[in-house]
Amino acid sequence: xxxxxxxxxxxxxxxxxxxxxxxxxxxxxxxxxxxxxxxxxxxxxxxxxxxxxxxxxxxxxxxxxxxxxxxxxxxxxxxxxxxxxxxxxxxxxxxxxxxxxxxxxxxxxxxxxxxxxxxxxxxxxxxxxxxxxxxxxxxxxxxxxxxxxxxxxxxxxxxxxxxxxxxxxxxxxxxxxxxxxxxxxxxxxxxxxxxxxxxxxxxxxxxxxxxxxxxxxxxxxxxxxxxxxxxxxxxxxxxx
Amino acid sequence: xxxxxxxxxxxxxxxxxxxxxxxxxxxxxxxxxxxxxxxxxxxxxxxxxxxxxxxxxxxxxxxxxxxxxxxxxxxxxxxxxxxxxxxxxxxxxxxxxxxxxxxxxxxxxxxxxxxxxxxxxxxxxxxxxxxxxxxxxx
Numbered sequence: 001x002x003x004x005x006x007x008x009x010x011x012x013x014x015x016x017x018x019x020x021x022x023x024x025x026x027x028x029x030x031x032x033x034x035x036x037x038x039x040x041x042x043x044x045x046x047x048x049x050x051x052x053x054x055x056x057x058x059x060x061x062x063x064x065x066x067x068x069x070x071x072x073x074x075x076x077x078x079x080x081x082x083x084x085x086x087x088x089x090x091x092x093x094x095x096x097x098x099x100x101x102x103x104x105x106x107x108x109x110x111x112x113x114x115x116x117x118x119x120x121x122x123x124x125x126x127x128x129x130x131x132x133x134x135x136x137x138x139x140x141x142x143x144x145x146x147x148x149x150x151x152x153x154x155x156x157x158x159x160x161x162x163x164x165x166x167x168x169x170x171x172x173x174x175x176x177x178x179x180x181x182x183x184x185x186x187x188x189x190x191x192x193x194x195x196x197x198x199x200x201x202x203x204x205x206x207x208x209x210x211x212x213x214x215x216x217x218x219x220x221x222x223x224x225x226x227x228x229x230x231x232x233x234x235x236x237x238x239x240x
Numbered sequence: 241x242x243x244x245x246x247x248x249x250x251x252x253x254x255x256x257x258x259x260x261x262x263x264x265x266x267x268x269x270x271x272x273x274x275x276x277x278x279x280x281x282x283x284x285x286x287x288x289x290x291x292x293x294x295x296x297x298x299x300x301x302x303x304x305x306x307x308x309x310x311x312x313x314x315x316x317x318x319x320x321x322x323x324x325x326x327x328x329x330x331x332x333x334x335x336x337x338x339x340x341x342x343x344x345x346x347x348x349x350x351x352x353x354x355x356x357x358x359x360x361x362x363x364x365x366x367x368x369x370x371x372x373x374x375x376x377x378x
Contacts, residue, residue: 036308043311047318054322058329065333095267103260106301107253223301230293233267234286238274 023211035213042217046224053228056183060176060235063169070169075239077150078141078177091237094137095229101130102226109219112202112212120202120215127222128195131188138185145174152178180232187225194218250306259300266293 021031028034064071079088108123144150149157152175156167198218201207207215270289278285299305304312 039307039311040314043314047314050318050322051325054325058326061326062329062333065330092267092271096264099260099263099267102263102297102301103256106251106256110251110253110256220302223297226301227294227297230297231287231290234270234274234290238270238286239283 021210023206023213031210035216038213038217039220042220046220049224049228053180053183053231056176056180057231057235060180063172063176064239067169067172071173072239074150074170074173075236077145077148078237090137090141091233094134095233097130097134097137098226098229101127101134102223104130105219105222109212109215112207112215113209115209117202117205117207120207121199124195124199124202124215128192128199131192131195134188135185138181145178150174152176177236181236184225184228184232187228191218191222191225194221251300251303255300259296263293263296266296 024031025034028037078091079086104123104126108120108127111117111119111123149155150170151157153171156171156174158167158170195218198215201214266289270286273285273289274282276282298315304315
């Protein structure tokens, strides 16, 4: 605060409250304008994310139209765990984990907005932990697929009787499954990285009700990751 | 300071928690709906519930209800163009005949092309008959 108190006199006319925030960049008139600009950019990025995944969803729809029987048979394998026992709830549990993590994220943003720094850190750490739970469940699912050679495209080599015939459709299903859940998983990993960076900054006390832009924008990113899973879950785990 | 806080922090923990429970309820509803067989309506129901959930996330978790409208306009534009993309693709696949390449080996036990879409099993389209003449009017 000692540096900002001297700034009060030299830059008094800049800030809304006559105080120059250390994060206020010169080319913005007010902190609010700076925040709105960042948010607008984030929303444009979100649209590119929606279109990126949208292309994959359209491809999935086209291939499901071409191989309806194979897609339904192949999706039954998503219900099995690494021991080959049926466990139909991986997708549903991961949906709940991500929804709760979205809630902890938005509570973290709210805590940052209201100057509750300890609470911000706690909610951000909770979000990271839930993201890790999501990835652990994904790991259990993937290891079953790897063990049974339920792999995309040319790597497909499942030997069980029910899937040995007509591998075109199955290989296509798993190509889309690994591409889409894999790309989504990479987004979760990136999210964990961004959240860890936020925790570091929140512990340092960077965020106040005046400046919490990074928390808000990473929050938006995290909700998009959640939103994509909301569509992935019924299409992959619930088709019948 | 207080006025600034108010301008951004609408919503609050109560609304967020209520939203979370709504989302969890809709998740259970999707799983329950998938256990019934509504035929081809299953996909429509699942996607409709997913869209409601995505809208709830966008409106409350992503603050679009309280935000400046420009962010909503961008989000809606994104989904609008995705909708156009989806719509024209499905119009395409559901309305055309399938012409496999001549050198493609026959697939073993693949889903057979329905006869209605197989150009080899449907009669060649008849040339349009000229409109009946006026004197045939009854």
